[in-house]
Amino acid sequence: xxxxxxxxxxxxxxxxxxxxxxxxxxxxxxxxxxxxxxxxxxxxxxxxxxxxxxxxxxxxxxxxxxxxxxxxxxxxxxxxxxxxxxxxxxxxxxxxxxxxxxxxxxxxxxxxxxxxxxxxxxxxxxxxxxxxxxxxxxxxxxxxxxxxxxxxxxxxxxxxxxxxxxxxxxxxxxxxxxxxxxxxxxxxxxxxxxxxxxxxxxxxxxxxxxxxxxxxxxxxxxxxxxxxxxxxxxxxxxxxxxxxxxxxxxxxxxxxxxxxxxxxxxxxxxxxxxxxxxxxxxxxxxxxxxxxxxxxxxxxxxxxxxxxxxxxxxxxxxxxxxxxxxxxxxxxxxxx
Amino acid sequence: xxxxxxxxxxxxxxxxxxxxxxxxxxxxxxxxxxxxxxxxxxxxxxxxxxxxxxxxxxxxxxxxxxxxxxxxxxxxxxxxxxxxxxxxxxxxxxxxxxxxxxxxxxxxxxxxxxxxxxxxxxxxxxxxxxxxxxxxxxxxxxxxxxxxxxxxxxxxxxxxxxxxxxxxxxxxxxxxxxxxxxxxxxxxxxxxxxxxxxxxxxxxxxxxxxxxxxxxxxxxxxxxxxxxxxxxxxxxxxxxxxxxxxxxxxxxxxxxxxxxxxxxxxxxxxxxxxxxxxxxxxxxxxxxxxxxxxxxxxxxxxxxxxxxxxxxxxxxxxxxxxxxxxxxxxxxxxxxxxxxxx
Numbered sequence: 152x153x154x155x156x157x158x159x160x161x162x163x164x165x166x167x168x169x170x171x172x173x174x175x176x177x178x179x180x181x182x183x184x185x186x187x188x189x190x191x192x193x194x195x196x197x198x199x200x201x202x203x204x205x206x207x208x209x210x211x212x213x214x215x216x217x218x219x220x221x222x223x224x225x226x227x228x229x230x231x232x233x234x235x236x237x238x239x240x241x242x243x244x245x246x247x248x249x250x251x252x253x254x255x256x257x258x259x260x261x262x263x264x265x266x267x268x269x270x271x272x273x274x275x276x277x278x279x280x281x282x283x284x285x286x287x288x289x290x291x292x293x294x295x296x297x298x299x300x301x302x303x304x305x306x307x308x309x310x311x312x313x314x315x316x317x318x319x320x321x322x323x324x325x326x327x328x329x330x331x332x333x334x335x336x337x338x339x340x341x342x343x344x345x346x347x348x349x350x351x352x353x354x355x356x357x358x359x360x361x362x363x364x365x366x367x368x369x370x371x372x373x374x375x376x377x378x379x380x381x382x383x384x385x386x387x388x389x390x391x392x393x394x395x396x397x398x399x400x401x402x403x404x405x406x407x408x409x410x411x412x413x414x415x416x417x418x419x420x421x422x423x424x425x426x427x428x429x430x431x432x433x434x435x436x437x438x439x440x441x442x443x444x445x446x447x448x449x450x451x452x453x454x455x456x457x458x459x460x461x462x463x464x465x466x467x468x469x470x471x472x473x474x475x476x477x478x479x480x481x482x483x484x485x486x487x
Numbered sequence: 488x489x490x491x492x493x494x495x496x497x498x499x500x501x502x503x504x505x506x507x508x509x510x511x512x513x514x515x516x517x518x519x520x521x522x523x524x525x526x527x528x529x530x531x532x533x534x535x536x537x538x539x540x541x542x543x544x545x546x547x548x549x550x551x552x553x554x555x556x557x558x559x560x561x562x563x564x565x566x567x568x569x570x571x572x573x574x575x576x577x578x579x580x581x582x583x584x585x586x587x588x589x590x591x592x593x594x595x596x597x598x599x600x601x602x603x604x605x606x607x608x609x610x611x612x613x614x615x616x617x618x619x620x621x622x623x624x625x626x627x628x629x630x631x632x633x634x635x636x637x638x639x640x641x642x643x644x645x646x647x648x649x650x651x652x653x654x655x656x657x658x659x660x661x662x663x664x665x666x667x668x669x670x671x672x673x674x675x676x677x678x679x680x681x682x683x684x685x686x687x688x689x690x691x692x693x694x695x696x697x698x699x700x701x702x703x704x705x706x707x708x709x710x711x712x713x714x715x716x717x718x719x720x721x722x723x724x725x726x727x728x729x730x731x732x733x734x735x736x737x738x739x740x741x742x743x744x745x746x747x748x749x750x751x752x753x754x755x756x757x758x759x760x761x762x763x764x765x766x767x768x769x770x771x772x773x774x775x776x777x778x779x780x781x782x783x784x785x786x787x788x789x790x791x792x793x794x795x796x797x798x799x800x801x802x803x804x805x806x807x808x809x810x811x812x813x814x815x816x817x818x819x820x821x822x823x824x825x826x827x828x829x
Contacts, residue, residue, distance in 0.1 A: 353759065
């Protein structure tokens with residue numbers, strides 16, 4: 152077990168991101184409401200740890216991560232990275248400070264097929280960050296580029312090839328090399344293995360683990376594949392419809408989940424062992440639309456344990472144990 | 488246990504695609520059978536030939552694909568010797584398929600009603616009114632609420648999970664004896680996946696069908712299937728009862744595949760990796776196709792193409808050295824057991 156520092160790298164407070172939805176009028180279109188992609192999210196990430204962000208599609212995982220990196224500006228709320236107010240830095244238009252932040256926080260995108268420019272060679276792709284950030288002297292560019300290639304398990308002769316000549320797993324390695332080119336401290340990996348084959352998945356997951364060890368990186372790992380989450384994360388935040396509903400250690404999430412949604416999510420994952428077939432919680436219905444969500448608990452319509460208060464008030468994320476936060480009125484009860 | 492007879496028997500099936508880059512041997516000598524009433528899990532990574540095998544059975548391999556050799560016996564008759572007209576009577580009526588992506592397998596310009604009634608009226612002599620009633624009944628069975636209203640809607644008005652339910656309703660409309668489900672839940676969310684898998688399982692017993700479940704997810708196989716066939720690079724490498732496969736797989740590829748999957752029940756540990764990539768099927772590796780990535784490979788694996796041999800009753804493996812490997816694996820397990828106890 153690796154040792155986690157106590158020092159908080161990322162501190163997200165009451166972050167909101169709403170996307171407006173328009174309705175066509177006769178002359179002008181008017182705003183009909185907004186998609187609450189990310190609603191009042193607070194979390195912290197410590198140095199050297201991997202925080203898993205889990206949820207179904209449309210739960211706001213990707214939006215949250217993009218807002219953290221200011222790839223999308225937030226509607227309200229604060230993000231602090233190493234004590235710096237990210238929103239303020241980007242609004243200040245101070246180019247040096249912005250680049251400095253960008254250099255420390257990097258992103259590995261979900262789809263390695265669409266996140267590499269097909270008209271650039273691998274060496275161009277990996278050296279572009281050097282050009283932008285200027286942190287590597289020009290005479291060392293190619294040496295550093297080869298170093299990065301080898302680091303992610305590619306060969307020197309791959310440098311002059313184009314992305315289409317690579318398989319999915321190799322492309323994901325290129326994306327990781329590009330993200331590492333600026334010596335980041337913090338990496339968001341958005342479903343880095345979901346488009347890869349099983350045997351290749353293990354290679355990439357191990358690579359991410361090795362790199363974290365080597366450079367003391369901090370990760371946010373986004374996924375809907377819970378088995379990989381168990382494998383690489385230290386803590387897990389479960390999202391549902393733009394909200395974090397449960398946040399705790401990875402073992403607790405899997406062994407004693409408290410939120411009814413987390414329970415259902417965990418039991419929905421095929422165990423991978425024949426014979427274990429019965430004790431599954433099947434949720435009725437589907438994730439409701441995030442456009443103008445109701446003012447009460449968002450999980451209420453699908454919840455198997457709801458009580459009258461669930462339809463009146465919105466549960467806040469509360470501490471129910473050591474490092475265990477749950478947003479449910481019945482989190483302290485034993486639900487069967 | 489007496490094993491029931493085979494409903495579908497595929498013998499030495501070869502389906503090649505003649506592309507400009509060369510002849511792609513997508514399926515190259517596949518042998519498998521599906522018995523009456525069972526669920527067969529067909530497992531493999533992308534490009535292993537799972538889907539092409541499925542399409543070959545229905546004889547809907549897209550061009551330039553061609554079935555060049557083999558026999559496909561369904562209820563004792565060779566499907567490859569049937570005329571196109573005869574095939575049309577089988578497709579949808581006796582053998583049905585649920586495709587991977589429900590948003591592309593339904594036609595966006597026709598209502599759900601039209602699409603369901605098309606299948607029903609094609610294969611059954613029913614009046615328009617009866618067919619409509621049957622379509623509505625099917626939607627009820629697959630769990631679509633307000634079937635009376637929703638039957639007139641179009642695919643874009645349904646969510647992914649609901650579309651897959653419609654696709655299932657369409658596949659079941661003529662009560663087929665054999666159902667192919669080609670990655671039926673890959674594009675769906677986990678909680679919806681659980682719903683759909685439960686639905687498929689219930690309907691399978693209700694309609695008394697045999698099913699071939701094509702997937703790359705071992706977890707789903709463990710839950711749903713009775714037997715498993717593992718494919719690699721266009722060939723079958725192992726077939727057995729599901730419990731056997733998970734307890735003691737014999738083919739090195741199956742063993743490696745099992746070890747490469749993160750288990751939800753166990754905490755962090757280094758995943759075992761299968762080195763390298765899936766081979767190019769234009770010029771597949773000689774001999775055993777897995778040998779370049781196999782840690783047990785010996786020079787002989789490069790020369791001889793392994794045939795399926797029986798390990799024990801109902802458990803077939805295509806590996807030349809399975810006996811030695813099995814002994815090795817047993818030793819490893821014992822060593823691990825001793826380490827744990829000390």
